Amino acid sequence: MKISFLKLNEQRWDDHRYYHHSRINQSLHLFSALSFLYAYYLLLVDPVAAALVAWLVSMTSRQMGHFFFEPKTYDEVNRATHEHKEEIKVGYNLKRKLVLLSIWVAIPIALWLLEPGADGLLRKAGQFWLYLGFGGLAFRTLQLFFIRDIQTGLTWLVKIVTDPIHDVLLYYKSPLYLLKGQLIDPMDDVKARQAT
Template sequence: MTAFMDALRTQRWDDHRYYHHSRINQSLHLLSALSFIVAYGLLPVDPAWAALLAWCVSMTSRQAGHFFFEPKGYDHVNQATHEHKEAIKVGYNLRRKVVLMALWVALPLWLWVDPSLRGLIQPAANLTEYAHDVGMAWFALGVGGLVFRTVHLFFLADVSTGLVWASKILTDPFHDVMLYWRAPLHLLRGELIDPMHHAQAH
């Protein structure tokens, strides 16, 4: 268990120091984390609506931070190029995220064109039922994306790395709140980039 927790801390630290320099990105991660926590609360009540919240608010804000605001030049704090960081990324790098987000966009279109999913489900009779079906499809996509990358890491690295990553993803919302709750305050002071003094001294 000690080794597992050490590996979890390492993955969290690397994720923060490599991929969260932008204060806008950090603030969007705070929004994402808070909405994910609400989605977790909704999960036992209605997984479809939990998934709608998670994908429409949590995932879009989180990925917008990475795609549009996170610096992609040379990382002087960690002495690493953007290409190097993308290559060593444990979870979903930007290229893999494009695939995941493309599937996210494609699923509602597929359900609109084929409401029964080739006879797998009862076709929606109205927009509320359609939204519920989209939510369930997105819920399946989220679970599938988590399981796929976890098992993928079993083969790329080892079972422990995959399980640590899955644990990190599931607990990220709570950790991100603790890590980035001050980010909006820094933004209000005009600080767009975290100087990462704590990373430089690490």
């Protein structure tokens, strides 16, 4: 089964138009993307350090954008409720993210309870976070194989792995808009596409 670039573009487009209205969220995604790219480099030299950067810097900044800054009101541009967007989300919607993030938080707590005061607790947590990262990708990919189809699952996996590059290209101007006082993207690109 091969990746569908049409479906990849569709998943990217839906992700942008539904989940990235806030310029703060977009700017946090830019920061997250740059730190994820650094984590990708670290995977080659120190996988545990890569997991620490990915979870402590990249994921926290990325998810703060979604949970705290992205509007959850009715989306006038796309004519969709927040509930509708959560239902059709291919990857991890906010409910699924809460489960994943709860496991992430539980790991160092469990390690500390099992071995209070143990040396290298952060690196041990990093090891488990590395497994959690790969496990979360594998779990949702396999889940999509069954609830959608294999092509959707593989396409989503490619989207997630390449999102840092795409986010840099898409949101590199967002901090400038934010500095000019624009808190919400007018979504002119979405409106233009809807008009055609």
